[in-house]
Amino acid sequence: MNAPWSVRITQNDWHALAAHLFPGDRDEHAAILRCGLARTPRGNRLLVHDVLYAVDGTDYVPGDRGYRKLTPEFVLEAAESCADDELVYVAVHCHGGTERVEFSEIDMASHERGYPALLDITDRPAVGALVFARNAVAGDIWLADGTRVPIDHLQVLGRPQTRLHPEPRRPAHAGExxxxxxxxxxxxxxxxxxxxxxxxxxxxxxxxxxxxxxxxxxxxxxxxxxxxRIEMSNLSRVVGARRGDAWSLLTTENRPEWLRRIGRRLSAxxxxxxxxxxxxxxxxxxxxxxxxxxxxxxxxxxxxxxxxxxxxxxxxxxxxxxxxxxxxxxxxxxxxxxxxxxxxxxxxxxxxxxxxxxxxxxxxxxxxxxxxxxxxxxxxxxxxxxxxxxxxxxxxxxxxxxxxxxxxxxxxxxxxxxxxxxxxxxxxxxxxxxxxxxxxxxxxxxxxAQRHHPSCPNCGLGRFARGDARRLPTKVR
CATH class of the missing domain: 3.40.50.720 (NAD(P)-binding Rossmann-like Domain)
Structure with a gap:
């Protein structure tokens, strides 16, 4: 679990979420992401399965300690649905600004009050929160073992692909x-x-x-x-293949079949x-x-x-x-x-x-x-x-x-x-x-155009963004 954390979201969901968070009124707005989880040695990815939009004045109301808060009823319903569907709860809201963003002290204090309970309710490996500026995002992920980690970035998977970080990053010179x-x-x-x-x-x-x-x-x-393995018939179209890779001395058509079989077993x-x-x-x-x-x-x-x-x-x-x-x-x-x-x-x-x-x-x-x-x-x-x-x-x-x-x-x-x-x-x-x-x-x-059926076993909701919670269609051992 020491690998970096990131979030991936489809382009359609990102456009809808951004429109909800930044409608042009310069105010704060909020939502909850329900995410699948994929954990690999290279990184831990939260995969946005769907978005629950908080309605201003109903689900997102004036706060007791801060400017605004999600209502306990909205939070509990979302957390219970995450538990039922084996998804990770991630709350989101927006701040002002464009290229840089971070949680306020009030935000972090609210996480400390509420997130241990959310881990218990959801019974998932993690819960978390994201805060957005228009072109930036920061995250605070709480893990079941009691540790907290930031997110490295959020990636929008569309065309083009977009990455958002807490602040701009300057890459090194590409070189000659x-x-x-x-x-x-x-x-x-x-x-x-x-x-x-x-x-x-x-x-x-x-x-x-x-x-x-x-x-x-x-x-x-x-x-x-x-x-x-490479064969003589592949040499005309496989980049970098050489006659020696195909053991041409043994595998040409004028050789006996027993010799050609040996050559094919030796081919690269x-x-x-x-x-x-x-x-x-x-x-x-x-x-x-x-x-x-x-x-x-x-x-x-x-x-x-x-x-x-x-x-x-x-x-x-x-x-x-x-x-x-x-x-x-x-x-x-x-x-x-x-x-x-x-x-x-x-x-x-x-x-x-x-x-x-x-x-x-x-x-x-x-x-x-x-x-x-x-x-x-x-x-x-x-x-x-x-x-x-x-x-x-x-x-x-x-x-x-x-x-x-x-x-x-x-x-x-x-x-x-x-x-x-x-x-x-x-x-x-x-x-x-x-x-x-x-x-x-x-x-x-x-x-x-591509076709999409919601009940499809490959791209439908049953598999969409489920990460490690579903088995892949590989050979059964």
Whole structure:
């Protein structure tokens, strides 16, 4: 519990909360946040599940010791609902000012009087309070063991993403290595990139490009996950792959099958190649390479510490897991891919497209968009031998067409969109079209809206902002 504390909130909830706290009357206003909790070695995150707005004069009234207070009835009802729903109680109110804020002595005294009782009522690991100025926030978190901690920041997960601190922070100079790009988004933007921990699931054509882009941008840590080894057929599109990685002397088509099997077992894992590429591109990057299936519980757990996930794997099970991580743990994701569809009878090309689908908490998900097939989910849960015997899936021994330029279209757009968002260059005045497909045959870019169903098991209220209180859809051991 010594790791720093932060708060994450969706863009829609933040806009509504800010409008409630700062309606233009220069007065104090208040609300209560009900938050999920996610605890990892890198930090403890309060995830805003919903906001209970205090009505002036009814729920937020003149105080006995200070200017105003929340009524005992409003506080008790909110605390009991947090206990029932396994959520953390966080009271909020506003002060004047813009760039700096702190609690008053009266605020801190009220916490000391009331928060021990709130810990008992909610029976949760923490309760707390936030105080806002227009562009700043400070926090006082009370833990069940009796300790108190501040919050480091509040992060608004939208496009662009925004971070609020108790007071402005001045980043260090970006340095010569990033001089040209820091001229675009400044030392602050370069500092944000350096503090990011980004995951890539799938290190094939698109994932390998994303890996190099992130390293050259100066991302601080990259987590790469893939259970596959490089093959000769991958060399044309996997960045940094060498013929020696695929043991070409043993695996070329003119070698006997027994020798090719040995070569395939000796071939380099794709994550090892990705780690080599990233370290050659950046002297400062930390790379964690996981040669395993992302659906293994201990592998999926590594994703909980990430700031963003790029999904460049084809499996529907991985799509479901990443959907859950985004909405349950408030970790934005971008699903990236390219596809060449063929006419089954003739083999002619029916369509070619690259896809980029970025999601933040509160958006729709791949399941709602019917991009997760329940039948294929069931089939992926079976062993390779079972799938081959039953033949419910397309023959997975027949490789799908793939070209590096199609992957590059998707990868470049995905990373550029993410970079513009986290460095604050994306305008929040423009309604973003986050999901696109790029069709080279017709020279079209198709934008489409996301879908969201409140009862969805991936992005619905049952999982939304629940953090550690819900199980992820990983393999069952």
């Amino acid at each position: 290595a990033f001089d040209r790009q820091s001229r675009i988004f400044g030392d602050r933007g370069q500092h944000i990139l350096a503090t990011q921990r980004v995951a890539i699931i799938g290190l094939g054509g698109a994932g390998s490009l994303i890996n190099e882009y992130l390293a050259r941008l100066g991302v601080g840590e990259i987590l790469v996950i893939d259970p596959d 894992p794709k994550v090892k190649i990705a780690a080599r590429v990233a370290r050659e591109a950046s002297r400062t990057v930390t790379v964690t390479a996981v040669f395993d299936d992302v659906l293994e519980p201990d592998v999926a757990e590594l994703l909980l510490d990430c700031d963003h996930i790029f999904l460049a794997a084809d499996s529907h099970s991985a799509r479901r897991l990443v959907d859950a991580l985004t909405h349950q743990y408030f970790i934005p994701n971008t699903q990236v891919g390219a596809k060449v569809s063929l006419v089954k009878d003739t083999g002619d090309i029916a369509d070619i497209f690259s896809a980029v689908r970025a999601s933040v908490p509160g958006d729709g998900c791949l399941r709602c968009a019917q991009l997760i097939n329940p039948v294929l989910l069931q089939e992926e849960a079976k062993s390779h031998g079972e799938r081959r015997r039953q033949r419910y899936l397309d023959d997975d021994d027949v490789p799908a067409p793939s070209v590096i330029t199609l992957n590059a279209l998707a990868a470049a757009h995905a990373v550029n969109d993410w970079m513009m968002s986290i460095t604050g260059l994306t305008s929040d005045l423009v309604e973003p079209h986050r999901w696109i497909t790029i069709h080279p045959l017709t020279d079209e870019i198709v934008e489409y």
